[in-house]
Amino acid sequence: GENVEQHPSTLSVQEGDSAVIKCTYSDSASNYFPWYKQELGKRPQLIIDIRSNVGEKKDQRIAVTLNKTAKHFSLHITETQPEDSAVYFCAASFTGNQFYFGTGTSLTVIP
Amino acid sequence: SQTIHQWPATLVQPVGSPLSLECTVEGTSNPNLYWYRQAAGRGLQLLFYSVGIGQISSEVPQNLSASRPQDRQFILSSKKLLLSDSGFYLCAWTNEKLFFGSGTQLSVL
Numbered sequence: 714g715e716n717v718e719q720h721p722s723t724l725s726v727q728e729g730d731s732a733v734i735k736c737t738y739s740d741s742a743s744n745y746f747p748w749y750k751q752e753l754g755k756r757p758q759l760i761i762d763i764r765s766n767v768g769e770k771k772d773q774r775i776a777v778t779l780n781k782t783a784k785h786f787s788l789h790i791t792e793t794q795p796e797d798s799a800v801y802f803c804a805a806s807f808t809g810n811q812f813y814f815g816t817g818t819s820l821t822v823i824p
Numbered sequence: 825s826q827t828i829h830q831w832p833a834t835l836v837q838p839v840g841s842p843l844s845l846e847c848t849v850e851g852t853s854n855p856n857l858y859w860y861r862q863a864a865g866r867g868l869q870l871l872f873y874s875v876g877i878g879q880i881s882s883e884v885p886q887n888l889s890a891s892r893p894q895d896r897q898f899i900l901s902s903k904k905l906l907l908s909d910s911g912f913y914l915c916a917w918t919n920e921k922l923f924f925g926s927g928t929q930l931s932v933l
Contacts, residue, residue: 745920747921747922754912755926755927756914756924756925756926756927757868757914757924758924759921759922759923762921802867802868804922806922809856809918809919809920809921810856810873810875810918811873812858812870812918812922814867814868815867816866816867817866817867
């Protein structure tokens with residue numbers, strides 16, 4: 714089955730700086746890669762996703778890049794704000810039936 | 825629009841007691857449904873998923889079971905809870921994108 718690895722497990726940045734979280738996947742058949750943000754005690758919320766026919770996708774301060782050859786994808790958050798502090802999860806999926814999650818990155822934005 | 829309802833929000837149960845968590849989805853038909861568990865400070869562990877009524881796949885051997893009696897209803901059960909069953913339980917559904925319910929914080933004491 715698919716194996717998703719996520720790094721780093723914790724990340725601290727100064728407010729205004731950029732944050733990058735990286736994930737690798739093992740199954741070249743995976744074709745959909747969502748990112749979730751989870752605040753303490755809340756449900757994971759989908760913040761951005763990318764399909765394998767696209768190399769990059771942007772939504773305001775967040776962007777995701779995908780390198781199919783290397784089988785890795787990354788989440789980029791620019792101009793970080795304290796409200797960006799949360800746990801972020803990447804995932805990989807093929808067919809949209811099975812979703813395989815990374816182990817999460819705890820992001821802290823220091824004011 | 826589609827919505828997912830999950831209840832209860834919090835639950836405190838003694839060891840050895842039964843469990844029943846319920847999840848329903850509105851605004852869609854024949855969704856894929858999932859139960860995930862999250863231990864404190866940990867990642868998302870897939871417990872069960874279902875592609876249709878009565879069709880349940882178990883990802884990890886557990887002290888838990890799941891049932892899907894209706895198209896948009898997914899139930900997580902246990903006959904006898906263990907301390908290790910404590911955690912944050914999340915129901916989810918997909919129509920290509922995966923969306924989570926609000927979760928149930930279960931404490932087994």
